Structures are given as C-alpha cells and as structure tokens.
Amino acid sequence: MTLLTIDAARSAVQERKTTALALAETHYARIEKENGQIGAYLTLCKERALEQADRMDRMAAEGRPLPPLGGVPVGIKDVMSTRGVRTTAGSKILGHYIPPFDCTAVARLEAAGAVVLGKTNCDEFAMGSSNENSAFHPVHNPRDLTRVPGGSSGGSAAAVAADMAVVALGSDTGGSIRQPASFCGVVGLMPTYGRVSRYGLIAFASSLDHIGPLAKTVKDAAIVLRTIAGRDPMDSTSADLPVPDYVAELEKPVRGLRLGVAKEYFGEGLDDEVRHAVESAIDKLKNLGCEVVPVSLPHTPYAIPTYYLIATAEASANLARYDGVRYSYRASGVKSLSDMYRRSRDEGFGAEVKRRIMLGTYALSAGYYDAYYLKAQKVRTLLARDFEEAFRQVDAIITPTSPTAAFRLGEKSNDPLAMYLADIYTVTADLAGIPGISIPCGQTKEKLPIGLQILGKHFDEAAILRLAHAYEQVA
Amino acid sequence: MKVTEKDVTYVADLANLELSTDERTGMVRDLNSILDYIDRLNQLDTSDVEPMTQVSDRYRVDDSKHGTERFAYAYRDDVVEGLRKSLSQEAALANTPDADGTFFRVPKVIER
Numbered sequence: 001m002t003l004l005t006i007d008a009a010r011s012a013v014q015e016r017k018t019t020a021l022a023l024a025e026t027h028y029a030r031i032e033k034e035n036g037q038i039g040a041y042l043t044l045c046k047e048r049a050l051e052q053a054d055r056m057d058r059m060a061a062e063g064r065p066l067p068p069l070g071g072v073p074v075g076i077k078d079v080m081s082t083r084g085v086r087t088t089a090g091s092k093i094l095g096h097y098i099p100p101f102d103c104t105a106v107a108r109l110e111a112a113g114a115v116v117l118g119k120t121n122c123d124e125f126a127m128g129s130s131n132e133n134s135a136f137h138p139v140h141n142p143r144d145l146t147r148v149p150g151g152s153s154g155g156s157a158a159a160v161a162a163d164m165a166v167v168a169l170g171s172d173t174g175g176s177i178r179q180p181a182s183f184c185g186v187v188g189l190m191p192t193y194g195r196v197s198r199y200g201l202i203a204f205a206s207s208l209d210h211i212g213p214l215a216k217t218v219k220d221a222a223i224v225l226r227t228i229a230g231r232d233p234m235d236s237t238s239a240d241l242p243v244p245d246y247v248a249e250l251e252k253p254v255r256g257l258r259l260g261v262a263k264e265y266f267g268e269g270l271d272d273e274v275r276h277a278v279e280s281a282i283d284k285l286k287n288l289g290c291e292v293v294p295v296s297l298p299h300t301p302y303a304i305p306t307y308y309l310i311a312t313a314e315a316s317a318n319l320a321r322y323d324g325v326r327y328s329y330r331a332s333g334v335k336s337l338s339d340m341y342r343r344s345r346d347e348g349f350g351a352e353v354k355r356r357i358m359l360g361t362y363a364l365s366a367g368y369y370d371a372y373y374l375k376a377q378k379v380r381t382l383l384a385r386d387f388e389e390a391f392r393q394v395d396a397i398i399t400p401t402s403p404t405a406a407f408r409l410g411e412k413s414n415d416p417l418a419m420y421l422a423d424i425y426t427v428t429a430d431l432a433g434i435p436g437i438s439i440p441c442g443q444t445k446e447k448l449p450i451g452l453q454i455l456g457k458h459f460d461e462a463a464i465l466r467l468a469h470a471y472e473q474v475a
Numbered sequence: 476m477k478v479t480e481k482d483v484t485y486v487a488d489l490a491n492l493e494l495s496t497d498e499r500t501g502m503v504r505d506l507n508s509i510l511d512y513i514d515r516l517n518q519l520d521t522s523d524v525e526p527m528t529q530v531s532d533r534y535r536v537d538d539s540k541h542g543t544e545r546f547a548y549a550y551r552d553d554v555v556e557g558l559r560k561s562l563s564q565e566a567a568l569a570n571t572p573d574a575d576g577t578f579f580r581v582p583k584v585i586e587r
C-alpha cells in the first residue's frame with residue numbers, strides 16, 4: 001500500500017504536478033490489472049469519474065483553490081445509492097437496479113471534489129464478516145489472496161489496501177467497517193450513530209447501520225468524516241449537532257487521557273499474537289502519557305445473541321420491500337402475485353440473507369416477540385449502560401478489533417454461528433451507538449495485519465481520532 | 476424452544492420466501508443452532524429494564540413532553556417538494572421489469 005493520502009493527491013493536482021485525470025487513470029489501470037484476483041470492485045463509473053476529474057483539473061488550471069478532496073479517487077461500497085450507476089448491495093435481487101438519486105454521504109464527498117471510481121464489492125445486503133456472501137464473487141485479501149478481507153465492507157477495505165482507491169466509504173452494522181479494516185491493514189472509522197446521514201444507504205438494520213470511511217491514515221479518515229458528517233433533513237435520525245474540525249482535533253495532546261481496558265475483551269478465544277500486539281500498543285499509548293484503567297463491561301458475553309436478534313428482526317422488515325414490483329428482480333413465468341413475491345425473493349436472495357430474514361421473522365412473530373425481540377432490546381439497554389458506566393471513569397476503551405487475523409476463504413463459510421462469533425469485539429459499539437476506530441497495530445508471523453480498536457463516547461470521535469493518530473505516529 | 480419444519484414453513488410464508496425442500500431442512504438445522512446459542516439471554520433478569528427502542532433517544536428526545544411531541548426534533552414542514560423535487564413518473568418506472576408508462580404491471584391482485 002502506497003502512502004498516497006488525500007492531502008498528497010489533492011496538492012499534487014492543485015500544484016499541477018499531476019492531473020486528476022492522470023490520478024484516476026492510474027487507479028483504473030491498477031483496477032484493470034488486479035481486480036480479477038482481488039475482486040474489490042463490482043462496477044466502475046468511468047464517465048462520472050472522468051467528468052469530475054476534468055472539473056477539478058480546470059479549477060486547478062484556473063488557479064482556483066480545490067475543495068478538500070479535489071481530484072481524490074474514492075470507492076463507494078455498493079450499499080450506497082449512486083444516481084445513474086448500478087447499485088446492487090452485493091445481491092442479485094438488485095442486480096440491475098439503477099438508483100435515481102445519490103446517497104447523501106456520496107453527494108457530500110463529490111461536492112468536496114472526490115472522484116468516485118466505482119462501487120465496491122460487499123457481502124449481500126451487508127450481511128457477513130468475510131465478503132464471501134457477495135452474490136457476484138468474493139473479495140480476496142490483498143495481503144494474502146487465499147484469505148478473506150473481512151466483511152461486509154471487504155471490497156472497500158481491499159480497494160484502499162491495494163491502492164485501488166485513496167479512501168473508500170463503507171458501512172458498519174455489527175463491525176463491517178472495523179473488522180475488514182483490521183484484516184486488510186487499513187484504518188476504518190465507524191462514527192456515532194446519527195453522526196452521518198443514512199439517506200441513500202440501502203438499509204439492513206436501521207438502528208444499527210452506520211456509514212464511515214476506510215483510509216490509509218487516521219488523518220484521511222478525519223478529513224472524510226468532517227466532509228460527510230452533519231444533520232441531513234432527509235434522515236431524521238441524523239443528529240442536529242455541530243461538526244467539529246476533526247482534523248484540527250488530531251494534533252491535540254493525548255497526555256492525561258484515561259484509557260479503559262476491559263477484561264471481557266481479553267479472555268478466551270483471543271489469539272495470542274493479537275493479544276500481544278494490542279498489549280504492546282497499549283504500552284506505547286502509556287508511554288505517550290495516557291493512563292490505563294481496568295474497566296468491566298459485564299454484559300459483553302450477551303452482545304452477539306442480542307445483535308443477531310435485533311439486526312435480523314430489523315432486516316426482515318427492511319428487506320420486505322424487495323418484492324419484484326418496482327425495482328428488484330422479478331422471477332419469470334409467475335402465475336400469481338403471491339408466486340411473484342415468493343419466487344422473486346427466493347431466486348434473488350442468497351442463503352445467508354434468507355437465513356437472517358427467517359430468523360428475524362421468527363423472532364418477531366406472534367408468541368415469540370417477547371421472548372426474543374423484546375428481550376434483546378432490554379439486553380441492549382444493559383449493554384449501553386455498561387459503556388455509560390465505564391465512560392464515567394475513562395475517555396476511551398482499547399480492545400482488539402477481532403479475535404484473530406484474517407482467516408482463509410471457505411474456512412468459516414459452512415458454519416454460520418462460527419462466522420457470527422467473529423464479530424464479538426465489534427458488535428457492542430453498534431448496539432450502544434458509540435463510535436469506534438480500527439487502526440493497524442502490527443502483524444502476525446504470517447504477515448497478516450492486526451487491528452487495534454478504540455471506542456469512544458457518543459459524539460466524541462475527536463478523542464478516538466486523536467488517540468489513533470498519536471499511536472499511528474509511534475507505531 | 477425447538478424449531479420444527481412446520482415452524483419453518485409458517486415463517487417462510489410470513490416472509491414470502493419459497494424455500495426448496497433442501498433449504499427447508501437446512502433452515503431447521505441452522506435456526507435451531509442459532510436459537511440454541513441465543514437462549515443464553517435468558518440468564519439475565521431484565522424484568523426491570525426498559526427496552527432500547529431508539530438509539531437517538533439519548534440526544535434529542537424531550538422526555539418532558541408526551542407522545543409524538545417528544546420527537547419534535549425530527550419534524551419537517553408539510554410543504555410539497557420542500558426538501559427535494561419529486562421523481563418524474565419516467566424515473567420512478569425506470570427499474571421495473573413491467574410497466575405501461577403509467578403503472579407498474581403485476582399479476583392479478585384480486586384472484587376471485
């Protein structure tokens with residue numbers, strides 16, 4: 001992975017050392033050469049990219065200051081709608097869907113000058129932890145092609161790691177930005193729920209979905225967040241709170257910040273090499289003047305079952321709209337309305353999606369609602385309270401992002417439950433609505449990246465970015 | 476709670492999924508395995524705990540108000556095309572496999 005960052009790319013274009021067109025073309029050449037092996041992209045939008053690049057080049061030629069992402073090539077996870085450009089959510093049921101509108105986060109990036117190269121691959125409807133559930137083809141980890149890039153934003157993580165984009169947007173519902181970031185050795189930021197508008201994000205679980213950046217550096221993640229965050233009247237769950245200058249916040253000192261280390265995240269199941277790398281990282285932060293405080297998040301063992309009830313229940317409702325009528329795949333030769341619904345959905349959805357729809361529908365059905373969905377919502381309150389308690393004593397919580405480094409393709413795909421358990425350290429943040437960042441903190445003996453996760457208080461992305469940036473400088 | 480084939484058929488009907496026999500068998504196995512694991516939630520006493528229905532609750536909901544007034548922050552003015560222009564009919568019909576220029580065409584809705 002090169003160190004072509006947002007600032008480096010943008011200033012090169014501004015100073016006419018290169019052109020936005022040349023930058024886009026270099027990235028497309030790399031995609032052409034390697035996408036066959038890596039599978040990061042599903043769709044390229046060259047016309048749109050080259051038009052934007054041209055716009056930026058003309059601005060630079062006229063000596064006008066470029067916007068913050070002027071000329072910077074970006075990838076967009078295929079769960080975000082892009083007007084006029086096929087958007088599939090990694091599913092055959094939307095295999096030919098061309099949205100008539102843009103996702104707000106995408107529109108904000110483009111207004112800031114970003115050059116959207118194309119749509120990155122993902123697990124179908126963002127359901128997965130390995131990008132093996134894409135209906136089209138899996139994604140291979142650029143660091144070791146026999147291994148998964150993580151999921152569900154595997155395409156975005158792989159694109160950044162393989163220099164097929166400078167930054168990418170991903171989405172995170174149970175860990176889908178942070179975990180692939182850790183497997184691919186890049187930075188992945190999940191903002192607080194409501195920090196970034198979800199308008200135009202194809203919904204999986206509406207109370208758990210987040211949009212966020214995958215980037216090569218913490219500063220780049222901060223630049224993207226500053227660009228896409230903020231109230232959007234089109235998303236009533238988007239917070240009406242001011243957006244700090246996250247980039248300016250990066251350089252503030254970390255001395256004196258209190259870091260929580262929760263024993264529940266360092267127990268059984270954590271790979272030794274991962275544990276060692278994370279403990280070394282904590283030591284480095286101590287050397288920078290941070291205070292390490294032991295904390296407890298006692299309901300952590302209940303997070304996965306809570307997540308898989310709430311997420312699947314919400315998904316079963318959100319995916320009911322794919323009925324073959326207005327924009328999704330319609331089975332041929334259907335004999336009745338019911339036949340159309342049932343066969344279109346059965347043929348259009350993959351196995352994991354069907355499994356989750358079934359689980360969610362069951363959990364919400366009469367007679368089971370109290371025992372499952374309502375119960376899960378109550379445990380969610382307990383999990384959120386664990387964090388509230390901990391954050392009375394600390395400013396951030398440090399954990400491994402994932403219990404292991406990237407596993408091999410096919411290794412977990414036959415056991416859905418084993419795959420779900422891979423999310424153990426990431427789902428808690430989605431359930432509590434707090435922000436979290438994953439940054440590279442070393443590698444295994446087999447040279448696989450290891451991720452360090454920093455969790456913060458609601459709307460305190462500034463603190464976790466500052467800590468991540470400080471660590472990045474000494475890592 | 477053990478999930479049976481009858482349960483799977485019932486739930487598949489609710490979810491409008493036409494599952495094959497193989498899929499049905501696989502689903503019984505998978506759902507049981509997952510629900511078995513989920514059962515551990517019953518180790519927790521939640522009799523005095525409120526369900527977390529809104530994540531945004533903590534930021535903007537005005538708990539001093541009642542009913543929908545609590546969510547006043549999420550309101551928008553009732554203005555035609557106040558936020559953005561409506562889709563044209565053409566754009567709205569563009570992604571359907573069968574339309575007549577005005578409507579989406581589907582198999583007969585009322586069958587008797």
